[in-house]
Amino acid sequence: MLTAASKLEATTANDAEQELTDGFHLIIDALKLNGLNTIYGVPGIPITDFGRMAQAEGIRVLSFRHEQNAGYAASIAGFLTKKPGVCLTVSAPGFLNGLTALAHATTNCFPMILISGSSEREIVDLQQGDYEEMDQLAVAKPLCKAAFRVLHAQDIGIGVARAIRAAVSGRPGGVYLDLPAKLFGQVMNADAGKKSLVKVIDAAPAQIPAPDSVKRALDVLKSAKKPLIILGKGAAYAQADGEIRTLIEKSGIPFLPMSMAKGLLPDTHPQCAGAARSTVLKDSDVVMLIGARLNWLLSHGKGKTWGDAPKKFIQIDIEPKEMDSNVEIVAPVVGDIGSCVSALVQGMGSNWQTPPADWIKTVQTKRDDNVAKMAPRLMNNNSPMDYHGALGVLRTIIKERPDAILVNEGANTLDLARGIIDMYQPRKRIDVGTWGIMGIGMGYSIAAAIETGKPVLAVEGDSAFGFSGMEVETICRYKLPVCVVIFNNDGIYRGTDVNPSGGSDVAPTVFVKGARYDKMMEAFGGVGVNAKTPDELKRAVNAAMDSGKPTLINAVIDPAAGSESGRIGNLNPQSVLKKK
Numbered sequence: 001m002l003t004a005a006s007k008l009e010a011t012t013a014n015d016a017e018q019e020l021t022d023g024f025h026l027i028i029d030a031l032k033l034n035g036l037n038t039i040y041g042v043p044g045i046p047i048t049d050f051g052r053m054a055q056a057e058g059i060r061v062l063s064f065r066h067e068q069n070a071g072y073a074a075s076i077a078g079f080l081t082k083k084p085g086v087c088l089t090v091s092a093p094g095f096l097n098g099l100t101a102l103a104h105a106t107t108n109c110f111p112m113i114l115i116s117g118s119s120e121r122e123i124v125d126l127q128q129g130d131y132e133e134m135d136q137l138a139v140a141k142p143l144c145k146a147a148f149r150v151l152h153a154q155d156i157g158i159g160v161a162r163a164i165r166a167a168v169s170g171r172p173g174g175v176y177l178d179l180p181a182k183l184f185g186q187v188m189n190a191d192a193g194k195k196s197l198v199k200v201i202d203a204a205p206a207q208i209p210a211p212d213s214v215k216r217a218l219d220v221l222k223s224a225k226k227p228l229i230i231l232g233k234g235a236a237y238a239q240a241d242g243e244i245r246t247l248i249e250k251s252g253i254p255f256l257p258m259s260m261a262k263g264l265l266p267d268t269h270p271q272c273a274g275a276a277r278s279t280v281l282k283d284s285d286v287v288m289l290i291g292a293r294l295n296w297l298l299s300h301g302k303g304k305t306w307g308d309a310p311k312k313f314i315q316i317d318i319e320p321k322e323m324d325s326n327v328e329i330v331a332p333v334v335g336d337i338g339s340c341v342s343a344l345v346q347g348m349g350s351n352w353q354t355p356p357a358d359w360i361k362t363v364q365t366k367r368d369d370n371v372a373k374m375a376p377r378l379m380n381n382n383s384p385m386d387y388h389g390a391l392g393v394l395r396t397i398i399k400e401r402p403d404a405i406l407v408n409e410g411a412n413t414l415d416l417a418r419g420i421i422d423m424y425q426p427r428k429r430i431d432v433g434t435w436g437i438m439g440i441g442m443g444y445s446i447a448a449a450i451e452t453g454k455p456v457l458a459v460e461g462d463s464a465f466g467f468s469g470m471e472v473e474t475i476c477r478y479k480l481p482v483c484v485v486i487f488n489n490d491g492i493y494r495g496t497d498v499n500p501s502g503g504s505d506v507a508p509t510v511f512v513k514g515a516r517y518d519k520m521m522e523a524f525g526g527v528g529v530n531a532k533t534p535d536e537l538k539r540a541v542n543a544a545m546d547s548g549k550p551t552l553i554n555a556v557i558d559p560a561a562g563s564e565s566g567r568i569g570n571l572n573p574q575s576v577l578k579k580k
């Protein structure tokens, strides 16, 4: 097979007999050798030619309007594929723009590699004022799982291999790869270059749990009267969907999916306790965490949310240091999720006792009660719309199109959509993650469309959309099947706040009233729709999903709808109704 290297021509008399390669092509060959065939980035000095050459060599190179969005795209590509998503940025400012996404990937345990061009070492180290001078390696180090710099062309193979292995092995995370401008142009013998490349074998080796730890966990689980299983996005990442389903169904234990674990088993599954969250957290006596961390999203495993009854925690995680991070873990099971869950299933044997019937009944009653209370609210056809009327429509659309990817960010738009829109398949819901970060919307949508080939529905608060809105041009440019619905209530949380000083500036949470975000999409050749009722919204989303055309729907939401409690992530769909 003809490699990129073999196409280079010899330049000097000495080289006349040998084929040459260079830094550009060695990086491209190293990525391709390891199946990294997509790059998300923004071109510029010193990586513009690299992007061109990568495209010429068959890598899919997707150019964004801002590095942060390209970085978010790479991060979620890592989550969806279990291969590191690659983001490519220019030096200093571009690098810094990408760094937020790299830190986000690390926090969320998504494998990602941020490759950044950088200035010349000699000048940077003496701080002589090079173009975009910055010691990027030092800046990146505390914000990612690993950081490497490659100075010599013959080390590119090892550098890329180290980056890949660091990103995906153990607990996945973000890796920084610093490539000084000079490296790209370094020339070496093509054969030697080829031999220097490394194909990473078994990048994320299985980590089998210790048999004792599995037995200990099963003993604790057996002793439970009110057991609960919590599925986190680590469980979704593992792609051990069949094993997890078997464990849940064989155990008969109610399960609570964290936001991005929704759909691992359908939210409509009889054991799903998503709509009985408070009850199961408070009243359970044994909780088994699978790829879920006891961080702020689970109130650190203590306090009011968890009730007064004594509780025992079993935790399954690939990272031993995760154990006892917030409360005592009586049965730590350390290993990759697939291996751990398989070992648990095996250890359960054939006569596993399902939980006491009164516990199952309590959970089901609470769940059915909450679902029934919400149901009528989802059917209203008010204009302007409220959150429930609009989300009721989107809930039906996802039910009818369960393989579509749902991207979700915002405050109220996030909190309410999470509860209202049921998910039916694994890894179909991607959202703000561990940091509750705003701005992932368009980057995630683009990567989801590229990596999965499925239609994407992005449900966005008007504020959240603003962080990545310019990428609608990117969506149109690549003709991606993305339908963006903006819940436009004229502001952050709501659009009715007033300036308490009586001055002429609007309140800090208020945007332009009656803004028409749909016009942004039309400006780039996409379809824009202004939807004022749930019926109009339904028609527009269905048309977008059928056609696959880039579409942006400005969903006009009552400016008074919404609540500030969304910002601390404790918005109860019912409590919003009570407040209104």
Ligand SMILES: CC(C)(COP(=O)(O)OP(=O)(O)OC[C@H]1O[C@@H](n2cnc3c(N)ncnc32)[C@H](O)[C@@H]1OP(=O)(O)O)[C@@H](O)C(=O)NCCC(=O)NCCSC(=O)C(=O)O
Binding pocket: 259, 274, 275, 276, 277, 278, 279, 296, 297, 298, 370, 371, 374, 410, 411, 414, 415, 418, 419, 420, 421, 432, 433, 435, 436, 437, 438, 566, 567, 568, 569, 570, 571, 572, 573, 574
């Ligand atoms: C911390 C949380 C995991 C927990 O939130 P809670 O409100 O306690 O739980 P949930 O949202 O899951 O559920 C709320 C209630 O709805 C019930 N519930 C859930 N699903 C349903 C359905 N389908 N039908 C009826 N009722 C339901 C559930 O049982 C709870 O009721 P009861 O059982 O009766 O209690 C979540 O809020 C979260 O993920 N927050 C992240 C927020 C975030 O990142 N925000 C970004 C900030 S934006 C920003 O930057 C900013 O604002 O500033």
